[in-house]
Structures are given as structure tokens and as C-alpha cells.
Amino acid sequence: MRGLLRLGLMFCLTLIIAQSLLIAQTSLKSVSREAEIVSVNKIFTDHMVLQRDQPIHIWGRGLPGAAVKVSLSRTGLRSADSKTLSSVVKSVVTSVRLDSSWSVNLPALKASTTPHEIIINSCKKNILISNVLLGDIWICIGQSNMEWPMQREMYYREAITTANQPLLRFYNPTYAGKNVFNQYFSDSVLQMMQPEKFFAPTSWQVSDSNSFRAMSAVAYYYGKSIVTNTQVPIGLINLSIAGAPLETFIGVDALKSDERFAAKAIEPWLTNPAIPVWVKERGNQNLRTGTNHPFKPGHVYEAGLKPLFPLAIKGIINYQGESNAQEMERVNEYAALTQLMVQNFRGRFQQPMLPYFFVQLSSIDSVKYKGQYWHLFRDEQRKIMERLSYSGMAVCTDYGLKDNVHPTNKKIVGERLARWALNKEYGLSIVPSGPLPLSAQYANGQLQVTFNHAKDGLATADGKSLRGFSLDGIHEVSARIQKGTLQLGNAVSSGAEMVVIDCEEQPEYIYYDWKPYTDGNLVNREQIPTSTFKIKVHLKK
Structure with a gap:
């Protein structure tokens, strides 16, 4: 009798457990179905x-x-x-x-x-x-100098006191493989290399002393400057990747459609001669086969940019180039490659006048870093503005470090970048740039170099004699600032300041800051430096 009773109790207990499991499963299915209803x-x-x-x-x-x-x-x-x-x-x-x-x-x-x-x-x-809030969204791309967080920036401690910015918002996802160097990616990291998993889930944050710590310092100072000057809410979407070449931000279809760059889309990318050498070296440190990687052509485009194309935005800012500046072939193609990228963005966002503002590489010595082509690269970046309308370049050569590719003063970079936006997109009467060369003309033993963004005059940053000019790209020559007559189209400006160099014969080119680590000191009255340049000299008519 007791045995039958025990069996009956066990049966009832089993039935109760089974019913509980069924209810739990039904509940989970209900929750799952509810999640599928709308997202x-x-x-x-x-x-x-x-x-x-x-x-x-x-x-x-x-x-x-x-x-x-x-x-x-x-x-x-x-x-x-x-x-x-x-x-x-x-x-x-x-x-x-x-x-x-x-x-x-x-x-x-x-x-x-x-x-x-x-x-x-x-x-x-x-x-x-x-x-x-309703305001402007700027997408931020680039490599480590754009990724560089506020908590490692030179003025971080000072910036904490004004970090509470209710009108400044960040969307700042981390990504798979971040800070993994000189070793293979683990299986778990490789699984996250799929475009839909590459950027970790995140949410928008209001700028405060906690949220801004991990945000791009350049982007933060850029956004804060716009908010401070306009009171327009600013949203910053940060998709920068340390070490990333420009190719990762460009769609593979766009590369294939351009005969100049179609070779960059050829697999395997890890041995592709059209990809920067250093980029392939780092890729081979992380991968055993040519699978997805943050540096692979088109990868960040697929993972981060393409999902945003249905979204209306204000513009793009970029601080990138170090990974594309170590071989002459990569240097010489950079302006055209950038043009392709921006045209790709403008087409996919359906915004043909989408602003594109970027940072020129700073200065660096070539003793401890492979920076021997940086002056040529900076000049190639300058030419981007000639290729692209609605673009602007922030010059920061005066804050470069001799032996470190990461200058920690990002405040000056972000604020100079913001000048372009404030002038071109927000209508403020602010000088957007340092002097940019307009023309070089020779007559009667004198070479005259005229500049844009210098209507209030030229100066030297340190009050000393003018430095940085050369007629052969090697030997520096004496130069001076002098008033003269400047003709721009049909307009004539008397009393404009220009750079004058005495020389017996007409040179073919005039160079400025033509070395990796620069010491040129030409600025405008806003104390913004002149870009590295090499331009042709013409006979004055």
C-alpha cells in the first residue's frame, strides 16, 4: 500500500514538474514572439x-x-x-x-x-x-589619432570641468579585435568579425564627465566647439579604427567600379600588392587566412557605414592617413582615393553636397618612425580640397611630435576642424583655415607667393624671421612678408600681404615645409599655420 502511495506521489510530482516546464516554455515563446512583433x-x-x-x-x-x-x-x-x-x-x-x-x-x-x-x-x-533632440549628426571616421580617447588627451583634467554638455551626444561603439596586436585573433574574436557583429551593441549617451572619457577626443572638441558657438544639438557617431587604412571605409563595389582602384578589391587581400604593406603585415599578425579584418578593404564600410545609409546626417569628419603614407605609390593615389570614398558616401547617403572635413597629418621625424614621405603625403591631402567641393582641411603640423605618431593635444585639432564647419555650414564669420597657397609668380628677380585665408595679413608664429621656404625642396631660402597688389579673378586687392623671395632665375617650383618634421612658421592673423605645399611657379604677366 505504501509502495502504491509513493508511486502516486512521484507521478503527481512528475506531472507538476512537466506542467511547470510547459508553462515556462510557453512563456518564453510568448516573450520571444513579442520581441519579434516590432523592433x-x-x-x-x-x-x-x-x-x-x-x-x-x-x-x-x-x-x-x-x-x-x-x-x-x-x-x-x-x-x-x-x-x-x-x-x-x-x-x-x-x-x-x-x-x-x-x-x-x-x-x-x-x-x-x-x-x-x-x-x-x-x-x-x-x-x-x-x-x-533635433540637430546635426556628424559621422567620425579615421584611425588611431581619431580614435584617441579623451581620458588620454593632454587637456583631459581641464576638460572634465566642462564635460556636461546636454546638447552634445555620442554614439561610440567598440569593435572586435580592438587592441589585439602581434598575435592571432582568438576564435571568439574571429566570430565577431562578421560585419553585423563587428561593432558591439551600444546606445547614445549625453556628454558628461563619465561618458566623454572613452569618446574620440578630436570628435569631442569638434562637437563641443559647434555646440558652444551655435547652440545646435550635435550627435557624433564614432566609427574610427586604430591603424585602419582608407580602403576599409570604401565599399568594395566602389573600388571595383574605378579602374584605378579595382585591384584593391582582389582577394586574398593579405597578399594583394595594391594594399599598404604595413596594413598587410598587421593583418597577417592577426589572421591565418584572409578572412574579415578591420583593415580589409570595405570591412568598416559594410559593418558601420552601410547600415547608416538610410539615416539623414549632416556630414563626415576624418583623421586618417598614417597607414597610407609609407610607400610612394600609396601616397600618390591618396587624394584620388579619398575623392572616390567621399563620392561613394554622397551617393549612398543621397546627399551630393555632404560636407567632408579632415585633418592633415602632423609633423614627425623619420629616425624612429617611417615618416620619410609625410611632407609629400600632407601635400597630397591638400590637393583633396581641389578635387572635392564642400571639403576642408585642418592643418596641425605645428603640434606634431618628433618621435611619436600620436600627439596628445587633440583640443587644437578638433577646434581647428570645427572652424571649417562653423564657417561653411553654420554661417559664422570665422576664418576656417591657415594660409593656403593661391599662386606663385616670378618677375624681375622676385618670386611672389599669394595665399587664401590671409585677408587680415600674414605673420610668423614666433615673431622670428620667416622659415620653411625652398626652391628645390632641400635647401631653405630667405623669404619675407611684404605688402603688394593681389588680383583674384576680376577683383584687385591693394595692400595684400604675400611672401616674397629674391632669386636671379625663375624656379620651377616653390616648396614650403618640405620635410617630415617641419619648423615653418608662417601663419595668418588667427595664428593658424600654413599647409605644407609644392606648387608650380609661373611667369608674372
């Missing part, structure tokens, strides 16, 4: 910035055929009993497509510092995205 692209999180003055595109996944309602509401309003209220600004309803995707376009709105919220509703599931 939004990962770029849309609390604290984000939406691009002003352009249609607002929001997209995600859902159940095919289901209705999706997307509303943008203004928050921060208060009722009589002090409860927070919201007012709907725009609302759109769409249906999920057969491939499970959905997207809506809300009308363009002006910049706003008032918090908004996005509400997405489908099949009784709601997604709320709060504390959203």
Missing part, C-alpha cells in the same frame, strides 16, 4: 540626435502585414498638477513588408533643444525612445 534599428536609442532640416527616416523589423505607427512627440510640457505631458509633433502609419522590414519618413523639422520622444506601436507593443 527598431539599433541606431535609435534614448538620448539620440535626429538630423534637422531633412526628412526623418526611421526603420525596423516587424510581423509581415502588421500596422506600425510611429509618432514624434515634444516632451517637457507640464500640466496643472505638474505631471509631464507630451504633444505629438508628427505621426505616420505604415505596414510591415513581406520581408519583415518597415520604414517611415517623418517631415523635416528645425533644430530643437527641447526633448522629444519617438513612440513606435505595433500589435499592442510599444517602443519608447526618449530625450531625443
Whole structure:
């Protein structure tokens, strides 16, 4: 009898456990199905910035055929009993497509510092995205000097005191393989090299003394300068990768479509002669076979940029070049390769006037670093502005270090980069650049070099005699600043300042700062330095 009772109890207990497991499984399936009902692209999180003055595109996944309602509401309003209220600004309803995707376009709105919220509703599931501002989104690309975080920047301690910037927002994902040098990637890292997994999930953050520590220092100072001068909310999406060559930010299809660069898309990339040598060396340290890698042509494009193409943005900033500056063939192609990249971006973002502002490489000696071509590379970067409209270059040769590829003063870099944006995109009366050469003309034993961005005059940074000019790229010559008559098109400017060099014969070229580590001291009245350059000398008419 007792045996039968024991068997009965065991049967009941087994039944209870089985029922509990069934309920748990059903509950998990219900949660899983609810998660599948509707989702939004990962770029849309609390604290984000939406691009002003352009249609607002929001997209995600859902159940095919289901209705999706997307509303943008203004928050921060208060009722009589002090409860927070919201007012709907725009609302759109769409249906999920057969491939499970959905997207809506809300009308363009002006910049706003008032918090908004996005509400997405489908099949009784709601997604709320709060504390959203309307302003400008800048995508930040580059290699280690762009990636360089605020916590390692020269003025970090000082910057902490003003890090609370409610109008400045960061989207700053980390990436697979970061800081893995001189060794093979582990299996777990290799699994994360798939484009959809390469950048770790993250969310937008408001700038404060904690969030800004890991943010790109150049990007931070760039965004802060714009916010301070305009009060327009700024969102910074940081996709910079330490050591990354320019090729990783360019789509493989774009490379293949250009006969000059189609060879860069040939596999295996680890032995491809069209890829920078140092880049292949680092790739071979990490990989046993030619699989995905942060330096592989098109990889960051696929993993980070391509997913953003449906998003409206303001522009691109870039600090990159060290990995493309170590062989003459790579140096000579850089301006054209950059042009291809930016044209690729402008086409895919459907913004033909998308601004592109970038940092010129600084100065470095070639004793401890392979920087013997840096002056040629800097001049090649200068030529990018001749190839690309809506572009601008920040010159920072005066803050380079002789034996370190990473100058820690990123404040001056970010602020000089911001000058281009403030002048060209925000309409401020601010000089965007140091002097850039306009012409070199020879007549009667005298060479005259004229400059743009020097209407208020030229000077030397240290108050000493002018340095940095050469007629052969090797031997420095005496030069002086002198007033003269400058003709730009049909306009004539009397009393303009130019650089004058006495020489008996007409030289073929005039050079400035023509060495890796520079000591040229020509600046404008804003104390912004002149770019490295080599330009042809013409006979004055």
C-alpha cells in the first residue's frame, strides 16, 4: 500500500514538474514572439540626435502585414498638477513588408533643444525612445589619432570641468579585435568579425564627465566647439579604427567600379600588392587566412557605414592617413582615393553636397618612425580640397611630435576642424583655415607667393624671421612678408600681404615645409599655420 502511495506521489510530482516546464516554455515563446512583433534599428536609442532640416527616416523589423505607427512627440510640457505631458509633433502609419522590414519618413523639422520622444506601436507593443533632440549628426571616421580617447588627451583634467554638455551626444561603439596586436585573433574574436557583429551593441549617451572619457577626443572638441558657438544639438557617431587604412571605409563595389582602384578589391587581400604593406603585415599578425579584418578593404564600410545609409546626417569628419603614407605609390593615389570614398558616401547617403572635413597629418621625424614621405603625403591631402567641393582641411603640423605618431593635444585639432564647419555650414564669420597657397609668380628677380585665408595679413608664429621656404625642396631660402597688389579673378586687392623671395632665375617650383618634421612658421592673423605645399611657379604677366 505504501509502495502504491509513493508511486502516486512521484507521478503527481512528475506531472507538476512537466506542467511547470510547459508553462515556462510557453512563456518564453510568448516573450520571444513579442520581441519579434516590432523592433527598431539599433541606431535609435534614448538620448539620440535626429538630423534637422531633412526628412526623418526611421526603420525596423516587424510581423509581415502588421500596422506600425510611429509618432514624434515634444516632451517637457507640464500640466496643472505638474505631471509631464507630451504633444505629438508628427505621426505616420505604415505596414510591415513581406520581408519583415518597415520604414517611415517623418517631415523635416528645425533644430530643437527641447526633448522629444519617438513612440513606435505595433500589435499592442510599444517602443519608447526618449530625450531625443533635433540637430546635426556628424559621422567620425579615421584611425588611431581619431580614435584617441579623451581620458588620454593632454587637456583631459581641464576638460572634465566642462564635460556636461546636454546638447552634445555620442554614439561610440567598440569593435572586435580592438587592441589585439602581434598575435592571432582568438576564435571568439574571429566570430565577431562578421560585419553585423563587428561593432558591439551600444546606445547614445549625453556628454558628461563619465561618458566623454572613452569618446574620440578630436570628435569631442569638434562637437563641443559647434555646440558652444551655435547652440545646435550635435550627435557624433564614432566609427574610427586604430591603424585602419582608407580602403576599409570604401565599399568594395566602389573600388571595383574605378579602374584605378579595382585591384584593391582582389582577394586574398593579405597578399594583394595594391594594399599598404604595413596594413598587410598587421593583418597577417592577426589572421591565418584572409578572412574579415578591420583593415580589409570595405570591412568598416559594410559593418558601420552601410547600415547608416538610410539615416539623414549632416556630414563626415576624418583623421586618417598614417597607414597610407609609407610607400610612394600609396601616397600618390591618396587624394584620388579619398575623392572616390567621399563620392561613394554622397551617393549612398543621397546627399551630393555632404560636407567632408579632415585633418592633415602632423609633423614627425623619420629616425624612429617611417615618416620619410609625410611632407609629400600632407601635400597630397591638400590637393583633396581641389578635387572635392564642400571639403576642408585642418592643418596641425605645428603640434606634431618628433618621435611619436600620436600627439596628445587633440583640443587644437578638433577646434581647428570645427572652424571649417562653423564657417561653411553654420554661417559664422570665422576664418576656417591657415594660409593656403593661391599662386606663385616670378618677375624681375622676385618670386611672389599669394595665399587664401590671409585677408587680415600674414605673420610668423614666433615673431622670428620667416622659415620653411625652398626652391628645390632641400635647401631653405630667405623669404619675407611684404605688402603688394593681389588680383583674384576680376577683383584687385591693394595692400595684400604675400611672401616674397629674391632669386636671379625663375624656379620651377616653390616648396614650403618640405620635410617630415617641419619648423615653418608662417601663419595668418588667427595664428593658424600654413599647409605644407609644392606648387608650380609661373611667369608674372
